Amino acid sequence: MTDRDELHQLTGAYALNALTPSERAAFEEYLEQSDDAAREVDEMTETAALLAFSATPVEPPADMRARLMAAIATTPQLAAPASPDVAVGAASTPSTPPVLRAVPHDAEPTATQRRAIDDVANGNTTNGTGTAAATARSRWFSKPVMVLAGAAAAAGLFFGGSLLGISISDTSEVENQAASLAEITAADDVQRQVAEVAGGGTATLVFSPELDRSAVLIDGLPALGSDQIYELWYIDDDGARPAGTFNAAESGQTWRVLDGDMAEDDVIGITVEPAGGSEAPTTDPIVVLGDA
Amino acid sequence: MLMLVPSVTRPTKDDQSEGGAVSKEDLLARIAQADQAAFGLLYDDIAPRVLGLIRRLLVDHAQSEEVAQEVFLEIWQTASRFDPAKGAATTWILTMAHRRAVDRIRASQSSRDRDTKVGIRDFAPEYDHVAESAEVTIEHERVKKAMTQLTELQRQAVSLAYYGGYSHSEVAALLSVPIGTVKTRLRDGMIRLRDELGVSS
Numbered sequence: 184m185t186d187r188d189e190l191h192q193l194t195g196a197y198a199l200n201a202l203t204p205s206e207r208a209a210f211e212e213y214l215e216q217s218d219d220a221a222r223e224v225d226e227m228t229e230t231a232a233l234l235a236f237s238a239t240p241v242e243p244p245a246d247m248r249a250r251l252m253a254a255i256a257t258t259p260q261l262a263a264p265a266s267p268d269v270a271v272g273a274a275s276t277p278s279t280p281p282v283l284r285a286v287p288h289d290a291e292p293t294a295t296q297r298r299a300i301d302d303v304a305n306g307n308t309t310n311g312t313g314t315a316a317a318t319a320r321s322r323w324f325s326k327p328v329m330v331l332a333g334a335a336a337a338a339g340l341f342f343g344g345s346l347l348g349i350s351i352s353d354t355s356e357v358e359n360q361a362a363s364l365a366e367i368t369a370a371d372d373v374q375r376q377v378a379e380v381a382g383g384g385t386a387t388l389v390f391s392p393e394l395d396r397s398a399v400l401i402d403g404l405p406a407l408g409s410d411q412i413y414e415l416w417y418i419d420d421d422g423a424r425p426a427g428t429f430n431a432a433e434s435g436q437t438w439r440v441l442d443g444d445m446a447e448d449d450v451i452g453i454t455v456e457p458a459g460g461s462e463a464p465t466t467d468p469i470v471v472l473g474d475a
Numbered sequence: 476m477l478m479l480v481p482s483v484t485r486p487t488k489d490d491q492s493e494g495g496a497v498s499k500e501d502l503l504a505r506i507a508q509a510d511q512a513a514f515g516l517l518y519d520d521i522a523p524r525v526l527g528l529i530r531r532l533l534v535d536h537a538q539s540e541e542v543a544q545e546v547f548l549e550i551w552q553t554a555s556r557f558d559p560a561k562g563a564a565t566t567w568i569l570t571m572a573h574r575r576a577v578d579r580i581r582a583s584q585s586s587r588d589r590d591t592k593v594g595i596r597d598f599a600p601e602y603d604h605v606a607e608s609a610e611v612t613i614e615h616e617r618v619k620k621a622m623t624q625l626t627e628l629q630r631q632a633v634s635l636a637y638y639g640g641y642s643h644s645e646v647a648a649l650l651s652v653p654i655g656t657v658k659t660r661l662r663d664g665m666i667r668l669r670d671e672l673g674v675s676s
Contacts, residue, residue: 195662199636200577201643223666225562230669232566234637235573236614238531240523243543248518251544255514255551260507262555 187213191220198227363440364389367396380404380453380470388451388472395444397451399472404431407455414456415441416464417449418471426451428460450474499564500557507554514551521565522547525572532576532640542579546572573637580640621671629664632657 190213196202197210214221367389376388384404390397399415407413407430415426427442441451452468454461499520505513525546530539549571557567622630628650635646643661647654669675 192658192662195633195660195665196636196643196658198665199633199661200574201636201641201646201661203642203644226669226674227665228570229562229566229674230665230672231573231637232563232569233614233618233672233674234633234668235524235528235569237618238524238528238638240527241530241539243522243526244540247540247544248515248522251518251547251551252511252515254544254548255511258548258551260509260552260555 187217191217191223194220194223194227198224198231360440363396364398364438367391367394367398367440376472378470378472382469386453386470386472390445390451390473392445392447395446396440397445397473398438398440399451399453400438401431401453404437406431410458411455412458412460414454414460414464415439416452416454416468417441417443417445418452418468419446419449423452423464425460425462428456445473499568500559503550503554503557503564503567504559506551507557514547517550518547521568525568528569528572529576531638532573533579538579538583539576542575543572546575549575577640581642617672621668624671625664625667626660628652628656629660629667632660633664633668636661 190210193210372391372393374390378386380386385402387400412428414428416423417426429439431437450471450473452471454464454466454468502513502517526543529542533539631650632646635641643657644654647657
């Protein structure tokens with residue numbers, strides 16, 4: 184049996200989402216080249232969707248609709264391929280703060296999702312998906328251009344500009360931070376780690392070893408007095424290197440892309456420091472992230 | 476509740492009427508234009524179906540609702556990528572929902588949780604439950620009938636994969652058969668279902 188024959192056997196498993204990620208990738212490559220397989224997968228996907236009719240419908244809780252309606256009001260859409268500017272423009276002036284959920288730490292975005300995240304962040308739809316669109320005869324379902332809630336958070340922050348320690352009027356810095364966050368989130372090797380913060384809240388480290396960049400998102404971090412500030416640190420066996428300071432957002436999520444580069448063995452710590460920050464930590468970290 | 480509108484009589488934009496007769500394809504087109512009201516209509520139409528499918532896989536209520544919300548957010552964000560020439564809106568949405576549910580299962584590979592919760596659950600589809608619209612019941616019956624045309628192994632493999640969210644290697648372990656056999660059974664089982672259900676492209 185040739186490789187192609189073997190791959191062709193996977194049409195059923197593929198339509199049922201029963202492949203491992205690496206098999207899925209190999210199979211999708213094969214799909215690009217085989218009209219027969221693509222047709223078979225289309226039919227099986229439709230068949231699989233019919234299987235859904237055997238699952239008993241469940242009435243969603245009443246507030247789910249309200250939450251979603253509020254969320255979409257401030258969630259940017261992927262523009263149609265023909266008019267890349269429309270949706271981003273429409274979503275760039277939300278009247279209420281974006282509805283953010285904690286980054287789903289248990290779900291790694293797929294490559295396609297990351298491209299989508301990138302697309303949303305850049306208001307751009309050609310990058311990455313163009314080739315797929317050109318070659319995939321009917322693979323819209325197999326390459327769902329997907330944006331996770333985490334990505335929505337990134338995009339929402341980008342458009343809404345909820346900020347931390349950076350003056351909201353300093354839009355170029357905001358955009359730099361947002362662009363960096365989007366870049367990290369879109370990296371092929373992006374990883375996430377979540378930890379509890381001493382004194383309340385949850386911190387999520389989002390980092391890309393390939394880019395050596397990282398960002399921290401924190402939910403429910405208490406605000407400090409004007410004489411204190413949060414400081415980020417890269418910590419290795421030799422000590423701590425400063426990675427930037429920030430204030431807690433008044434409510435909801437606080438996030439910041441770390442200054443400088445994250446080395447391979449670094450962990451990330453956050454301490455409370457005197458206003459202006461310190462050269463070396465003067466208190467114990469309220470949270471440490473990145474230790475495997 | 477989901478309305479199945481036969482494609483030949485699917486209403487066009489011109490003759491759409493109040494009360495859910497607008498096709499989901501049309502709603503998606505409007506959603507792609509940032510029409511929030513259309514999103515609300517689509518949600519009302521298909522949310523129980525989406526949540527039902529996801530809950531079938533995840534079992535856990537809270538997680539299922541979370542994933543369902545993600546799916547609807549994804550629908551909003553990516554509606555412009557839906558192409559009616561390539562398939563029905565329902566297929567697009569339910570395929571997305573299934574994939575996200577499976578993603579969640581794989582991501583939280585503390586699927587041991589799930590297994591203990593599920594136990595040795597019977598993965599045969601739930602057939603009799605809840606008052607459903609006549610249209611849905613018809614679909615239900617068709618699927619049920621088609622399932623009976625599969626061999627025992629085909630039916631078990633397809634059910635475990637689709638309703639259980641198990642990967643083919645997990646299915647192989649659960650059924651104590653070689654992986655290669657599972658792959659083949661998933662394919663010929665799906666081919667059989669496709670033919671029984673009259674799906675063709």
